[in-house]
Amino acid sequence: MNKLLKKLTAGDQFIMENHPTDVRAEITEEEAIQGLKKIRKEIAEIQDVIYAHNRYAVLICFQGMDTAGKDSLIREVFQKFNARGVVVHSFKTPTSKELQHDYLWRHAIALPEKGKFGVFNRTHYENVLVTRVHPEYILNENIPGITSVEDIPKDFWKTRYDEINAFERHVVNNGTIVLKFFLHLSKDEQKNRLLRRLEEEKHNWKFSPGDLKERALWDQYMAYYQEAIQNTSKDHAPWYIIPSDSKPIARYLVAKIILDKLKKYKDIQYPEMLPEIEQHKAAYKRELENQG
Incomplete structure (x- = not known):
């Protein structure tokens, strides 16, 4: 499993076709389902510490083609979170107000x-994806x-990569x-999921021509995803390529990476009680115990 997780990290030499969309030969869906049950509890526990520590924020970004499973993944991975400590933003076509600002503005105010x-x-x-296509x-x-x-200059997209890198830094x-x-999905699997949207009544509403x-x-899209990832996967803000033909496995892998990365921050701890409160803790306890 550790070997698989290591292979998911993208670098500046990232080649899309070298990364599989299906890894069921290396991990079963049942293993992934059971693994996620344990991991999401651990992530939720770390969330509580991060909230109390109040020094770090965590930004989790999901990209993928339509039907890649972003919505259900978010629901399953963050299921055990305290709602006060997590906010999900779904970015759609920019509004007229958002277009009155630079392209990063709406993302910056949602941090x-x-x-x-x-x-x-x-x-x-x-x-650098939809606007590129x-x-x-x-x-x-x-x-x-x-x-x-x-009028779009030749170096326009390279400049945007630099701006995004600077923003994340x-x-x-x-x-x-x-x-x-x-969320790396095969074209065949996307076809199957789109057909399901047409065939199953409860999923009909999701389909759009x-x-x-x-x-x-x-x-x-694949060419521009590859170029964007090559130019913006940095040590401070890495890209992970998640095989997503199996939704349970994709959810597990995302959760495992989040857990592993957050565990590396050894300075994230519950804050200590203020000295002036610690000094009188026994008195406060007696006062409470003596109250009716």
Whole structure:
């Protein structure tokens, strides 16, 4: 298992096709289901300490193609969390107000407070993925000097990678732990899940014809995901490539990585009682015991 987890980390030489979407030969779904039950309790316990410690925030980012399982993964992995300590943001098409600001603004204002977890369901990487596949969307940002797709300079996307790296470095330097997960789904499995949305009544509401239009651009998305991950997987904010053809296994692997990473922060501890309270603790205890 440790060997598998090590292989999930992406670097600047990341090649999409070298990472499997299905690892059921290495871990069974039943093992993953049982493992998650234990791990999510441990993560919830660490959440409580982080909340009390109030020095770190944790930002968990999820990216993936439609049907990759982001929603259900978030529900299952963070099931045992205290609701006051975690906030989930699902980023959709930017609103008119958001477009009045720079592209990172809406993500910056959604960052978690000290002591809390923030979960980004789709992230600031939409700005180098969806806009890369559909560069005409950039025109909605009203960037000076860009009035047509042809005006987008050749180094535009490299500049955005640099800006995103700087943004993540800034939040890490100020106490936010950043973990980024790409839910790596095969095209065949996506087809099966889209068919299920059409065939099963309880999933009908999830289907959109737009899913088919984006699916037709699969190869472009994979190429731009690869480039984005190569340029933005850093020691301070790493990318993890999660095999996602099996939802139970994907959930387990994400939870295991979160747990392992948080355990490395040995300075995260419950704060000690203030000296002036510690000094009079016995008296406070007697006072409470003598109360009716």
